[in-house]
Amino acid sequence: MEKVRVLIVDDSILVQQILTQMLDADPLIEVVGVAGDPYEARELIKKLHPDVLTLDVEMPKMNGISFLKNLMRLHPMPVVMISTLTERGADITLQALELGAIDFVTKPKVDLSNTLDKYEFEICRKVKQAARVKRESLAEQYQRFAHNQTQKPAVESFPTTKVMPKLSADAVIKKIAVPSKFPKTQQKVIAIGASTGGTEAIKEILMRLPENTPPIVISQHIPAAFSEPFAKRMDTITPMKVIHAQARQKLETGHVYIAPGNRHLIVEREGTQYFATLNDGPEVNRHKPSVDVMFRSVAQACGPNAVGILLTGMGADGAQGLLEMQQVGAHTIAQDKLSSVVWGMPGEAVNLGAADQIIALDKIPRTLLEVLTLLN
Known part of the structure; x- marks a missing residue:
């Protein structure tokens, strides 16, 4: 070589x-x-x-x-x-x-x-x-x-018709048997994970989503000193409100919650309401935040009321979590190889059969909104 x-x-x-x-x-x-x-x-x-x-x-x-x-x-x-x-x-x-x-x-x-x-x-x-x-x-x-x-990107709209020692997520959140039927709710949750090349991939998605998009939780591999500036930067390019996630927050429509660079983001459910919480547990897949941890929590809290998206990134973090989301009925999307800076994480998910769809980055916003319409 x-x-x-x-x-x-x-x-x-x-x-x-x-x-x-x-x-x-x-x-x-x-x-x-x-x-x-x-x-x-x-x-x-x-x-x-x-x-x-x-x-x-x-x-x-x-x-x-x-x-x-x-x-x-x-x-x-x-x-x-x-x-x-x-x-x-x-x-x-x-x-x-x-x-x-x-x-x-x-x-x-x-x-x-x-x-x-x-x-x-x-x-x-x-x-x-x-x-x-x-x-x-x-x-x-x-x-x-x-x-x-030079040109403001077009914001998509909802369709009017239907169309280190390497640890697993078990170190932070135990895998539990999910209920066969989740509480009926109109609230949906979108979970996005990314690593290398992800800051720009996330930007390309957020800037094209309307302000009434269901709540989005994001785990991007990034140092703690960078995650808050990243959240502030994303807040300037999307109609949605982007927040650097805090200790416990109710997930609201039109809001994006970005995990701090030194905490795992976990989604929990109380009745029909969803909340974002933070966890200071050990690194998972050598990362904190870990996409696997977040995806597992979404699988267990939201079941089929969620959409999981795994974007460009090095390694395999998020692949197993995306599979767990798919297994409980959530719709799962992996970024395709051609549009990824590094097709590591999404590629591993595809190899596991965890992706319902494999899509180019520029097609993900419209596809996401079409999927959300079908889930209603």
Whole structure:
């Protein structure tokens, strides 16, 4: 197997050295160059033709966002952002993902030499994963971004006619025998899970749903410092009200509840009402929030009164949970391979037979509303 050729773009000589040492230690990665600013990076890209860039978000001469925008417009290629765990760093990183960056790795604000090595496995894994992404899909994502900047996307409407030690969810929420018949209710719940590439996939769905959409709960693999800025960002692009989930909240029509980056989101039922609660249990599938945990809770609380959607992401989190939702009568959807940044999680669900439908990202909003109409 050929090595992944990486160009490091960072203005810190210390970070350049640490990243070079980490990446070169992986037998499947080779650092072919380092650049201290975007102008130097531009010349090295032409000369070295790297497979992947690691890109700092804040640099001299030109910030990472401006450089990334030019790169994706003129020469799309896989980029992994290296960002700081700050509110500003979170906002810039979310902008980068919107432009087409594949993924991001957070770095500590202090004591880099002694703490950055804790991220070695994550950095190497994400760089190798980024190298597998087709450049054509990056060009398409940038085109969607440019289109959305100049033209407000059409909001769908409801159809008028019917058409680490790896732990399972058992570590947080025990699997129970669900009732053969769930309480009759008009309330439906939509559960969405995602990982790599998910922030943009979620955006593409939410911005096209009407304000009277049933409540949506979302578990996106994202650091705790990033989940609230992500929720605020989503609140600006959809007619629905997007909330960074709190300790206990009644699920309401027209509202979206995004799990904090350090808590599992669990749906519970009291009579015919649904509530979102948070759980500080261990990581499941090495993630907190875990999609499997959320999907299991929705299966047990809502049964056939729910729709489960599993979007792009690395690994298998959510696949088993989607199967459990399907087994109790919920309608299940997996994003298709072509439109996914990484067809790991949805691909595993498809392999399990857990998806009632396998759909391209841009078709999911309309399909979701058609399914909800049929459930009424």
